[in-house]
């Protein structure tokens with residue numbers, strides 16, 4: 001035991017910290033006895049979780065003490081790289097590793113700093129690498145999700161739609177006040193934002209008699225507990241929502257006109273050029289005052305009523321309210337049309353629309369703490385099932401639109417936003433933008449040609465993450481007019497297993513001359529590394545983060561429950577040390593200053609020579625802890641519920657309007673078109689007009705790439721999370737012995753699921769070994785015949801398919817689902833780069 005560990009070792013204590021077994025970051029207490037962590041429990045003083053933790057959270061001890069952890073830095077001796085090729089690892093000291101890195105990084109910095117990329121995503125410890133890379137001077141650290149599977153496999157569609165509508169990373173129901181909740185493709189209570197808090201909140205809501213409807217191709221646990229499960233064909237949810245909006249707007253005329261006029265830009269007059277008609281003098285966007293019969297600037301205090309329909313001649317030209325344009329746009333989207341696409345009967349679509357519209361109690365208000373708020377206790381929300389398809393941006397946007405139509409977005413009981421991640425406090429107001437309308441939370445994207453980054457974000461400025469585009473760019477740098485990277489420092493992630501299609505990832509990784517993998521296991525990605533740096537786990541490190549849960553705001557700190565085991569070191573300390581060696585720790589653009597900027601810390605001293613992450617955490621708490629500092633050190637956090645005025649409109653809008661008509665997206669598209677056309681870039685880079693077509697002011701239906709697959713692949717195959725199946729900081733259960741034990745006793749977890757009627761039709765019996773084959777790959781596993789899945793869908797759970805020795809799940813489960821997915825731009829959202837996470841497939845006996 002090191003001296004420091006001896007000091008830490010208190011005989012018997014509960015250490016307050018927070019969990020990073022997934023990114024929700026629930027506060028926990030860890031029981032340490034004689035220097036050994038023996039038990040994890042949820043932190044009782046957390047408003048959202050109220051002392052609960054999920055199975056993965058409980059299994060964190062197995063991660064800490066996993067005998068397969070990488071214990072020392074390792075250097076590759078075999079220059080040949082490939083699947084199953086022995087890298088010839090030799091153990092080296094940290095000093096040797098440091099010397100190798102400093103020598104290489106110095107050389108890169110002197111020639112072209114862009115040749116360094118810092119990628120991956122270590123939940124709640126992501127910002128050290130980001131700050132290091134930025135201080136180094138590479139633009140290829142500005143997206144921390146670089147070269148990782150994070151982001152583009154989950155939220156590039158959903159995050160973009162939410163961020164451009166109401167500054168929301170994820171949209172979710174206001175469970176506490178809801179009466180009706182429709183979840184479309186979200187694993188509520190298992191994965192979907194703050195699963196632990198949701199389990200309690202949904203339980204309470206059920207007791208109040210809330211109605212829960214779950215739209216999902218398979219009967220998720222949420223669906224099993226719901227009042228209604230609506231099985232749907234994968235990647236078609238947008239059509240369902242458009243069909244519902246058709247019924248609400250055109251058949252029932254059930255929508256919140258007052259809300260649309262007051263809190264959105266639905267009444268703005270739009271000209272033939274798709275841009276707002278403007279007052280020639282003030283240049284302000286015009287609306288039509290239906291009472292005075294005259295056009296007025298949108299913020300004119302004399303407006304008596306806003307016209308939502310009609311065609312108007314104004315001094316700025318002819319215009320029609322945005323609302324009317326949308327109504328016209330969805331005219332073809334009848335429930336019968338949607339039924340064809342989704343397999344959900346038209347009568348069901350009509351009924352769901354009516355239920356939702358009526359449950360919204362349009363026009364009602366509620367008084368909380370003496371203040372009156374609009375009360376709309378109904379909403380539609382979802383995540384990967386809805387958004388993780390090539391059409392996911394517009395499907396997720398359709399969800400945002402239906403909430404606006406019933407007046408639910410940011411109303412009490414309606415649709416809430418998940419937005420306080422990373423920051424010490426939830427923002428009080430949404431980002432103001434032009435024309436009195438809320439802006440995309442990240443503002444206007446920067447454009448450049450040729451692109452400066454290997455992420456190609458300059459070609460996809462509306463995307464949340466570059467995703468696999470950086471692999472494409474690295475593979476063909478001339479084609480995309482980018483400088484390929486020489487060295488990638490990758491931290492936490494296993495894209496060879498979790499990426500869209502492993503073969504593409506493997507090709508891309510082999511094209512990177514020098515890969516440094518900061519990891520805890522020698523996983524499938526580590527096999528391609530040149531240098532391995534063994535990281536400390538979340539139970540051995542100092543870190544600090546704003547809150548990631550949906551209900552609370554505040555600061556959480558992570559502190560070592562035990563000292564880093566073996567020769568492992570927290571990546572933060574490694575980055576700080578490297579920055580010091582390279583002379584980029586201090587100064588205006590140094591790592592210290594960038595850390596401060598990232599965390600919005602005005603009190604930071606840019607000349608601060610941090611020696612460790614622990615010192616930074618102390619500064620952070622001093623800077624943001626205010627009068628709560630003592631509490632933060634004692635409890636590990638100062639989480640409290642997000643105050644009511646920040647949660648709901650009108651206060652959260654600060655006088656701005658929500659974009660019903662999305663100028664941000666349209667304008668971004670127009671800027672991009674102008675830039676790329678000027679350079680005739682299409683021909684050069686081989687990207688066709690496809691990358692522009694999603695840039696529109698209003699959402700529209702377009703099918704996923706799946707409809708273009710050969711018809712012999714008669715079924716769909718999908719994949720989902722459960723409370724024990726996780727990616728995004730350790731592909732459990734397959735890398736965690738405790739969870740794998742549970743999974744193996746679960747009759748579903750490691751099987752291939754098929755609907756009973758389909759199984760009969762195909763002559764397949766429960767327990768048979770089957771192949772699932774897509775146009776891109778195939779996997780083999782044991783069949784589970786069940787009623788809990790759509791007849792056209794094959795189901796698999798979690799991420800299996802490990803083949804490296806560390807994984808306890810090696811050889812268990814049906815293999816790597818992701819090998820069934822397509823690859824390349826065709827299988828990414830045209831604008832969002834959102835990966836298509838489902839595939840067409842056939843199934844047959846082995």
Ligand SMILES: Nc1nc2c(c(=O)[nH]1)N[C@H]1C(S)=C(S)[C@@H](COP(=O)(O)OP(=O)(O)OC[C@H]3O[C@@H](n4cnc5c(=O)[nH]c(N)nc54)[C@H](O)[C@@H]3O)O[C@H]1N2
Pocket residue numbers: 121122148149150151153154155491492493494495497498499518519520521522523535536537538571719720721726727728729730731732798799800817818
């Ligand atoms: N089949 C399938 N594939 C998926 C998904 C799915 O649902 N199913 N989901 C997709 C989504 S939404 C996401 S976000 C991605 C996530 O994909 P990844 O970001 O790749 O996440 P993991 O597979 O959990 O990463 C596991 C690796 O992280 C490393 N690791 C674990 N803990 C630590 C640590 O404390 N420090 C460091 N340095 N390394 C650590 C381990 O070496 C481990 O092998 O997967 C995507 N891929």
Ligand SMILES: Nc1nc2c(c(=O)[nH]1)N[C@H]1C(S)=C(S)[C@@H](COP(=O)(O)OP(=O)(O)OC[C@H]3O[C@@H](n4cnc5c(=O)[nH]c(N)nc54)[C@H](O)[C@@H]3O)O[C@H]1N2
Pocket residue numbers: 022023056154155184185186187188190191192193195215216217218220232233234235236237383384385386718719720721722723724725726727728838
């Ligand atoms: N327990 C647990 N919690 C986690 C994680 C984890 O791995 N495990 N990972 C974290 C991460 S990285 C993320 S991104 C989030 C993801 O959180 P979620 O998006 O909630 O998780 P998923 O299970 O991937 O997908 C949700 C649901 O979509 C369904 N689905 C699949 N295809 C379709 C479709 O086409 N239409 C519809 N309507 N539904 C469909 C699946 O059956 C599943 O029930 O969870 C986070 N929290």
Ligand code: SF4
Pocket residue numbers: 019020021022023024025026052053054055056057058194195196
């Ligand atoms: S939900 Fe995530 S952060 Fe919370 S206890 Fe479970 S694994 Fe940990």
Ligand SMILES: [Mo]
Pocket residue numbers: 150151153154155728
């Ligand atoms: Mo994710």
